[in-house]
Amino acid sequence: MIQGAGSNVGKSMIVAGLARAARRRGLSVAPFKPQNMSNNAAVTEDGGEIGRAQALQARAAGVPPHSDMNPVLLKPESETGAQVVVQGQRLTTARARDYAALKPQLLPRVLQSFRRLAAAHDLVIVEGAGSPAEVNLRSGDIANMGFALAAGVPVVLLGDIDRGGVIAQLVGSHAVLDADDAALIRGFAVNKFRGDASLFAEGMRFIAGRTGWAPLGIVPHFAEAWRLPAEDAAEIVSRPGGALKIAVPRLNRIANFDDLDPLSAEPGISVTMIEPGRPLPGDADLVLIPGSKSTIADLAAFRAEGWDIDLRAHLRRGGRVMGICGGYQMLGRSIADPEGIEGPPGRVEGLGLLDVETVMRPEKRLGLVAARLRADGTPLRGYEIHIGRTTGPDHAARAWLDIEGRPEGAASADGLVHGCYLHGLFSEDAFRAAFLAELGVVSRPGYDDAVETTLDALAAHLERHLDIDRLLALAAPV
Known part of the structure; x- marks a missing residue:
């Protein structure tokens, strides 16, 4: 141990x-x-x-x-x-x-x-x-x-x-x-x-x-x-240097932010975590709102920071917005938690950038899933981990994913705002390449291969500097 x-x-x-x-x-x-x-x-x-x-x-x-x-x-x-x-x-x-x-x-x-x-x-x-x-x-x-x-x-x-x-x-x-x-x-x-x-x-x-x-x-x-996925939000660091600028507001209860790792690894992208007390930058190409363990509470904090105002200014400049899981829920017209699953029971207005509504339910949707892009059939894999159920006109008319035969996600009529529940989608080289191509960036393939290479390098690093033979000899039979 x-x-x-x-x-x-x-x-x-x-x-x-x-x-x-x-x-x-x-x-x-x-x-x-x-x-x-x-x-x-x-x-x-x-x-x-x-x-x-x-x-x-x-x-x-x-x-x-x-x-x-x-x-x-x-x-x-x-x-x-x-x-x-x-x-x-x-x-x-x-x-x-x-x-x-x-x-x-x-x-x-x-x-x-x-x-x-x-x-x-x-x-x-x-x-x-x-x-x-x-x-x-x-x-x-x-x-x-x-x-x-x-x-x-x-x-x-x-x-x-x-x-x-x-x-x-x-x-x-x-x-x-x-x-x-x-x-x-x-x-x-x-x-x-x-x-x-x-x-x-x-x-x-x-x-x-x-x-x-x-x-x-x-x-x-x-x-x-x-290069390895981080577990603790405190370990998230900004990766400046790329021409494409992605701004990510750091939510108080940020969850499943490993969605950011493949983007941070791209040399043509600058991923910046926006800390509370700072505005969303005016030169961002994409604002990505990640998952949250307490969506309604994080939405209130989002508004308290003035980020809702910054987000609308970003859209007026022609910027793109993506919400994943809790971020997707925030982008809709309303979020209801009638049974108080994530906090006090109630209903709040969302950011209103997607014509959808979310209701929290006790049954958690949890699983590894196969999906495809509706536009061209590009296959991808990811996972779902959420209690919200999101429906509405932008989902019915402009769902942009299929997950095992059912429509998933929503998009605005002008195509600037997208949301979905699928985590891990950016780990898929084909999807990431298609997504970034729309933003004018050529993706570097091989994210998963890079993680494997880094794990091998880490093992070699420990072999050089730790007495692993002695350490393994300490292991006790159970």
């Missing part, structure tokens, strides 16, 4: 790289994260949803994503509450205080998923969440040491030198853990080093001396990490 001495130390990427490295050694590998918190979910072949990072790790391991790989997924809907997804399916919505009471009921299902994976594979690489040093959260823990102790899994602790204070991160973690938890940690590694790693040799010796843990290596900053 790879745990972190803090949040965002690079656990997800290290697990992905180790999974690819072990696969290249001929091992059957599966990733596992007992509990994750993310609105960037992936749909699995067994009809569930898991964190996007576990889907990438499964890809690195060469196995299909499965709901067992992330048995508890928390999807924040407000500052204090989140939807609780267990083994791929929605269980309930809970406030943070109430979730603590749920955790003892969840541990048996977490262990069930873990043991199924362990029985099916040579190796399971587990990713922790946050840090085990958050001892105030230790009671009832299922994400870090609580899981490791229950499952009998040895731990490697990862520190992040890029943020500074890595010695304190690691030695301090040892100092605050109780004896049983500390005994589970067998080794440590330092991540995101820049410069001459030999300069930190004395630091490694100091950490090993104070903790008794085996030093497993210093991993230099992996420059190609940006």
